[in-house]
Amino acid sequence: MTKSTKPLVSIILLNWNGYEDTLEALESLYQINYPNYNVIVVDNHSTNDSIDKIEQYAKGNIKFETEYTMFHEENKPIELIELTEDELDHTVDYTSTEDQKKLLLIKNFENYGFAKGNNIAIDYTLKYDKPDYVLLLNNDTIVDPDFLINMIDVALTDDNIGIVGPKFYYYEYNQSHNKIWCIGNVVDLKHYPGHHSIMEEDNYDLSKNVIDCDWVSGAGLLIKREAIPEDYLDTSFFFGCEDVDLAVTVRKEGYRIVSVMDSIIWHKVGMSRHKSSTFHTEYNHVKTNLQFIKKYNKNYYKDLPRYIGQIFKLYVRAIINKF
Template identity: 45%
Template sequence: MDNARVSIVILNWNGWEDTIECLESLFQINYPNFDVILVDNASGDDSLEKIKKYCSGNLKVESGFFKYNPENKPINLLEYTKEFDDPKVHMKKENTNRDQLILIKNDKNVGFPGGNNIGMKFALKFFNPDYILLLNNDTVVEKNFLGELVRNGDSEGDIGILGPKIYFYDKPNIIWSSGCEISWKLSRGIQIGTNELDNGQYDTKKQVEYVSGSAFLIKSEVIKKIGLMDENYFLYFEESDWTLRTNKRGYNTLYVPQSKIWHKISRSGGGISNPIGLYYITRNRWIFMNKWASNKDYIIFIIYQIISAIIFPIFLSIYYANLKLFKAYYFGLFDAIHYITFKTSRNSIK
């Protein structure tokens, strides 16, 4: 496939500073055939105004990863609601890469899978891309990152999903992820190579269980077969679920170390140190394990959760000096049990 078309979907929620740095790095890559769709998840700050100012060329981006380029401004900004019923997009199916940004404005926060699904629906409807790349707004990309991913995707027919080598943004030579694997015993995803200095130990491409949702390239043919991401997750575990659904259709996942990006890590959800992050991690871990774990691993998971249900939230509340974490954990636990009991059955969703 010669210069396959790629639609890049980025989700913004109260993070315009990260977003415009990500956009500026994207508009400087050397891949010739891509478009960018930015979905704003009902930001409560001045994100929309700042993004418009950036596109007009009146807001310079400072970064240690690249030199700001004023020559590619202004960027043509086309704005839509989530219904995107304005017909002007029908005239813009040609290669738009560096001169256009699609901005879709949601009227409420529909979460990570919900926001990305809206962007993907737009891409599939109007651009018919060969690939869709989900890219976190708190990332910065290397110039050839997309070309390396696409080249490997084109050359291997059984590959449905690809991901790059990811470094910490504030520690540019330290690896955050060289692909991911699922620990069924710990009921969590594990980033391969995290916190290791990059000495070339992960420079060989290989098939992995899944790749981080912060930079997730998927073939459009896969999406058409398995559908979009499960919006019930809202935040966390959605890319793992999506990958396992992909695997069931015979596709594999490839880690491509020649493709490189830098990631600021948990800028929106905050992980277990943030009540929102802890709530969804707790809730979605149960939903994911109920859906995908073997009977043996699921029993072990339940036993482990019963034992840690008292110790873990107390420890987190003390360690992070935040009593809201205690409440967030139990809200997540109770909502997970309610969801599993009344909305799904283990046999019906496996």
């Protein structure tokens, strides 16, 4: 497998005060079996020492070992290119090769949230790198070495495939006891939060390798360049649903969205949201989901009492389970 035979993929990770997760994610990325990719870390104005830790990691000065990822000293140092938000007006060479791993670090001036933070990197890579695909990847994920090649192989089978997602496992259950977090997702505007995992359906067939779905999680979302909307991710969503909204937009243009069973990612579910207070997290979670439903449900105000009732039931169930 030579580099020239495979599409260029730009991989984007968003970091905000989470360098421990980011470094583990990067280490797994630099061990994948794919020959043509570049990696962008967007730091959303971290207030801790994330920048310094990423710099030290690239030099090979931070060594760690986890159940999922062994530190590979042979691919260090990683060539690090750093650009601030106002320096993104020229091209730089940061495509990794077998002999030299590279990393572009974009330093934002504010915490712009998921959508705008990723949009800054999407805009840069589309303008200067012209990748065939862009991969949005949560920094609290670990990837299987074959995850990307398996995604790409499926994507190339059909020009109408616009978005590809993996099979997500919970990170917490470790590799020897894999437990599925989600496989594909369904948009259902009749019920709050308007979307759910396809795994909740009784008729799900695990024997299929490629599953058509309504959307895939932004924790690991591969999108074809031609399918990317002109305005990228909707920045009015600050706390979730950006990925659902993106998929709805892409599907309206006639593209397929699929999940690939032999593309594996382990996800530390909810790590970014755990950085906020419980009340703040839950309030914004509800607000954002209702925002998404309102955008696409023409009968939103008529159905609002039903949504509120469903939210109330969820809270009661959570309280009961807690005790």
